[in-house]
Structures are given as C-alpha cells and as structure tokens.
Amino acid sequence: MSLTFKIKYQIYKLISELYGFNLSKQKKGLRILMYHSVGSPVEGDTYNIYNIEPELFKLHLEMMNKLNLNIIALTKKNLSLAESGVVLTFDDGFANNFETAMPLLNSYNIPFAVFVTTNNVKKKEKFFLSKKQIIELSCNENIKIGSHAMNHVYLESLDKSSLYNELSGSKKYLEDLIGKEIDALSYPNGSVNVRVRDICEEIGYKIGLTSWPNINSHNQDPLLLSRNAIWSIDTTKILKQKIEGKWDWMRYRYTDPRFKD
Template identity: 25%
Template sequence: MNVLGKIKRKIHNLSHPELGVVLMLHRVVDSRSRIAANRDLEITADFLEHTILEYRQKGYIFVNLDEVADIIEKGNTKHKFVCFTFDDGYRDNYEIAYPIFKKYNIHFTIYVTTDFYEQKALLWWYMLEYLGVTDEEFLAYREKIFNLKTDQIESAFREWFPGRNYSFADMVNKMSLTVAQIKELSDSGLCCIGSHTVTHPRLDKLTPEEQRDEISTSKNKLEAVVGKQVEHFAFPYGCYNADTVLIVAECGYKTAVRAYGGIVRKGAELLQINRVFLR
C-alpha cells in the first residue's frame, strides 16, 4: 500500500472506529488433522479457553448476534465486543465446545448446513484426507471441486478414486450434529442456531433462483427443528454476490456474516458483517 493509501485508510479508521470482532470457527477437536487446509478448520479445547480468557482480560464484552446487530445499528459501544460463531454443524461443537461456553456462560452461534444433520452432506475436504491425498493434491482437488455443483461431486470422486472403499454417508453420520443436539443447543439459551444453506454451495456460482432455494429452504428446515425464528445467516466459503445479499434480506434474515474482512467497525452492513478466522 502506498503512502496515500495508508493515509486514506487511517482517515477511514478514525471515522469508523472498531466496535468489536465476530470470530469464525468450525471445529474444536482433541487432535488436529493431517491435511493443513483441514487443520485450519480446527482448534483445541485449550486454545478456545485461552481465547475466551484473553478477550476477557482485554475487557471485551461477550455478546450474541442480536446484540451485535444492536451495536452496529447504534454505531457505538462502551466496551468492544467479541462474538463466537461456528460454521457447518460439526458434532464436536456440541461435545467439546458447548461445555466450555457453559462453563463461562458465553453465548455462541452455530450456522448449520441442513444437509449435515440430514446426513446428506458430502464432506469432501475430510474425505480427501481419508483417501490419503497429500497437501498439494488436496489443493488441486479443491480447485476442481469449487468449479462443480454439489450434485456433481460424488461422480467426480468415483472418477478420481476408482475402486476405493469409502462412504460419504458414514462420514457425515459420524461428524455432524444430530437434530436432538441442535434442539438442545437452541433450548439452552446460550446457543443461537443460524442458517448456512442446505448443501453448502458457492452461492456466487448459482442462479438467483437456486440461491433462493438454498437460503430459504435451510431457514424453513431449521425453524422446524428449533421451533423459533432463524434470523442469522452465513455465506458458505464467504462467497456471494449482489443477488445473494438481496435474497438474504427478502428471506427475512436479520444479519449475515462473511468469512473474512477483519474487525467490525462503525458503519458495518448488517447483511455483510466481517469476521475473523480463529485458528
């Protein structure tokens, strides 16, 4: 960044002070993965506790997403906030993370992909690891998968790994939250259940009609599970376009979060809230 750019950024930051941070997590595990890209999705329980204590020591307040929305709308806060959010709907969110948040009485959100608990999700990132690919091979396969639609992934795996013994169904059954766990989390008062689409696609690769189906259907399904309004959304992979934001608003969501962008500043848009990847 040149000198003029640095000056403009400093002026922007002065007029848009920090309000807080929304943290993006995926998994809390006992042992982390072999593949680096999957390892990036994982933290340990000790690291989560350390993060909580560090933010507490710095004087941050722990808030839920409704409170984040209120702070953004007001444009100010006496104390900077931190909000914990998880994407996808992994079972360890319930088994390992939830007891830690209960211990400290801290609110958190899980953005659930409905295909996870319906045991239809294709966890291709963990399947590639199971099938023994290297880190370099993983990145090459990931690039190909990002250019496929969800219903093309299984046939691609059959082509890439002929004769290999694996089961997407067994993997998601072992790794995903159950309906009962989602309901218990929602009823706890500590966990907000948000939507993360039905199949976890790159929304920017879909038509507006396909996007609406993913965004609206997941909301309806989750509301049937938790028995309350689902008002918060996360863009899968952080990928979206102008159509996506419009559809999210039309479907009745109160907030939507990105997968990047850094801290939350004054003037943030409720349907494009920045997050920081905790890893």
Template identity: 25%
Template sequence: MRAVKQIARVFIYPLITSMGIERLFSVASKNNKLILVYHGVVEQPNAKVSVGPISLKQFTQHLAYFKRNFNLVSLETIFDMYRNDFVPNKKTIALTFDDGYENNYSNAYPLLKQSEIPATIFVVSENIEMEDRITWYDFLDLVKPDLELTKVNFEIIKTPPQRTISNLKDLVKSLDIERRTALFAEIKKQLPNKNYLAQYPREHWRLMNKNELRVLSDSGIIEIGAHTQHHPNLGSIPSEWVYKEVSECKRILSDLLQKEIKSIAFPDGSYTDEVKNICLSVGYENLLAVDYRCSSDKNDKNILPRYCLSSTTTYESNIIQVNRHFRSYGF
C-alpha cells in the first residue's frame, strides 16, 4: 500500500496536476465553497519534531495555485454567501489557521499581505500570557523522547498511570485546569533539563505574542478568532467549563484587540449541540467544525465544516485533495 502511495505521489499526482485534471474533481461537485485549515508554516521542516506544520515552500505553491484557480475570500464573506444561499460562479475558498503559531506571523502573513489574501487565525488565549508560549499538546509531543511516563506520579491528579503520550493526550483533553496544571508541573520535574524546549527549533512550536496578534488584527486582512482558553475537547467536558472556555477566550482576545471576536474553531473538532448553543449565547456568530458532528448541522447556518491540509504529503497530493474535497467538505 505504501509503495502504491509513493508511486502516486512521485509520478501520478504530478502528472495529473501538470495537466490540470485535478480541477475536474471540484468542477464535478455542485458545492462552490470550501474552508481550509492550516496549522504551522515553517521554513525548515524537521522530522525530529513531531508536530505537523507545512513547509513555507509548499505553502507558497498553494497560494499561487489558489490565486490561479479559485476566488479567495474571508471567512466572514464565505459565511455571508452561505447564509444568503449565494452561489459564486467561481469555486471559492477561505483560509484558516488553527492554534496561533508565531510562524503564521513571520512566514504566512507576509505572503498573504503581499497578495492581499484574507485569512482567519484561531488563537488559544491562555498561551498569550504564558512564558513558554507552547500549546500543551505540542509540549507533550516534544517531551516524548525524554519523558519516562512510569516516573510521573499520576496519583497527584487521582488518575490511573498513563502508558503512552497518546493516552496522556486523550486524558488532558478533558482534564480540569487545576489537575492539568499539577500534571504539567509534575512532568516538567521529570525532564532532564530546565531549558528543555531550547533544543527544538522555535519556529515549530512558538505561539504568537500580544504585539504580533495586534499587528495581524489591525492589518485589515487577518481576522483573529477564538480557539478556547485552554484547548480542551469541548464535546467531552461539562457545560459550565465550556461556558468558561469560550467566554474567557472571547473576553481576553477582544480586550487585547479592541474588537468583537465573532468566530470560534472547536479544538480537535469536538463539540455537541449544547456547545454550539453556548457559543451563540455568548455572542459568537461563526462556528467552525472539522467534520459535522450533530444531525442539526446541515440546516444550521451558524456552523461550517473545514478541510485540513496534510503536513506530510506533497504539494500535488494536497492540491488534488483540495479539489476532491469540495464534494465532502464543501457547501
């Protein structure tokens, strides 16, 4: 299977895109609008770092392709089109970035600005204040090689010991903040040196600071959206926490940027009908899923799905997938 994939990537996909055949996929779909998700955009891809940003080189190619073949609009515009049943005569896309990486500011933004391409960046508000400015899940990915999980005392948070980083991540997704803070302090105690993160290239994990967020928000082409206060899975925590997560994030970002925060992307694509209602009740207008999770979603004009680009495949493969996914993720 792997060999077949490799042959497709090296020979077949480049052939398809050089002939423009991939466009037939999107043309064949009756859906004309699609929202894409990126995370990081890095100059130096590094396989040692397990978090998954796309290379700046590939991102540059994506933008050139999108400009040639699609209409690029803001998230707000694509929601307006959706709410008004407007059918653009050209396939239309909106770009979003999750988690608020500093590389969005240093690598993606200059290109977006140069071509006046709008985008929305979804930010986790707790990280703005933190010294390390790293998401908790990137942190767990980075500590993986050096952390002996058997040495971590899970009794302090009254949970059974976790055997793998993947299990640990699943636990943290629905852990309350007090216990999460205690757990991370315990994990840091087990790490070989205090300056642990310094060994990893900063552009892979560092998140934006307040100033960078202000510059983007004032640029006229970047919308800053919410991605909760602590990046939990909203679909698996009690509703009082959901309320706190989404309202605190909104308050912190709007205080910082002096703007109404209208859009929210659900971490890990996790939500329920109740999560949607809470978000609308605190004033969000545009809700972003990955896959639709509720039966009400298809007739709900406040929520849209998004297609995530792959950070581990080639330019040609990603471009083919974008065209293909107008059918499944488009609207």
C-alpha cells in the first residue's frame, strides 16, 4: 500500500471519529457492504484495498455474528419490509468468493450477493468465477447472483446502444447460465447517473447498487441504493464504525448519483 494512501487513511479515520462522535443516534435503514476479493490480487487496485486477507475476513464475520446484526438477503421484498438490516455484497465475481468466502459465510448462515462481470467468465480469466462455480453459487438459496455488466467499464461514458449491450447482454448471459431471473446490478466503478439508472429499469433490473456511501432509508430508489466499501485494511473496529455510519461523511466527496445526469 502506498504511503500516500496510508496517510489518507489516517486522516479518514480521524474525520470518522469526529463525525461519528456527533452522530446522535444510529439511523434506521439498510446498510449495504461492498467487498471484492478475498485472497487474490485485484487488477488495477492502486492502493491494494480491494483484496482482504481471508483471516481478516473471518474476523469481520465473527464480529458481525457477535453483534447480532440483522443480516438479510438482497431481495426486493426485504428492501421494502426490513426496517433495519445489513446486506453483504461482493463485486467483480472473484473465484475466491466461491472457494474462500462462501464456506465461511455458510458456516454463519449469512446470505450474500455476488455481482459478476460476465466477460471475465466468458474469457475464463484467472482468479474469476467459472461457469460451474456460478451455477453452484446460484443453487444456494442464501446466495444471489447479480450483474456487474460485461466489461467493467464506466457506464456513464457509454452511448445508448453500448449501454444496452452491457446491461442486457450481462443479464441474459447470467440468466441463460443459471436459469433464474437476474434482477440486480452493481454499477461498475460506481459509475451511474439518472440516464444509466433509467435504462436499467427499462431493461428489467429492479435493484441497482452504487458505490455512494450511505445508509438506505425506506423510500430510497431501489435502483440507486447506497453502499459502503469495505477495504482490506479495515479492522473489525473500522468495520463496526462503517456499519454504524461513522464513515458516511465520505459521500460528500462525490456527487449523489440522483443528481447526476
């Protein structure tokens, strides 16, 4: 990890302590956590924050289990019914989600969702899920498969036809593979605006996950749900802070996707 990021992280921690100190009481809502790889390198991960060591990941689960959090599955029904809860998601579709994370999550009976970048599967890229692994994941009722588009590009930058291609191509690929409807999408690189959101709806997606950190209230647009990124350096203490909303100030660093067009 670069020194620059280490310094930044120390500053983030400090701001979170101060911001958290002022949070009068815990907000109700749905807290969605975003993990990536659990034990293998992530291409283009400049700060080395998207690959958590399995030992630390295990500690995260142990802590969440101890806190007795209401960890729920990412379904349309849960989104409208659950007053408060935590949802676990994994982006990109790493094979270690199947090989390493799944056995640990299953041991705690924790539901989770995996968002697959389909061309990595098609091209049989190293470190990514195989077709067989995706099918096996999808057979577990605690596990949801979602789309992370086809090529992990910035969706906001695409013209209409390429956007359709990315969104419906990945949906169809996964539906043909697992024989179930794919109704959820995680926007690659957190790149989403109102135009992208509307096309997702048109194509048939019901749930869309951004990377804009916040808790989700009941009336939140299900196609623009907020999520908190969990990094490889986050101790259990930091994870707890992120769940409590102490790191939500980070949203002020980016534009709210609802106001991007």
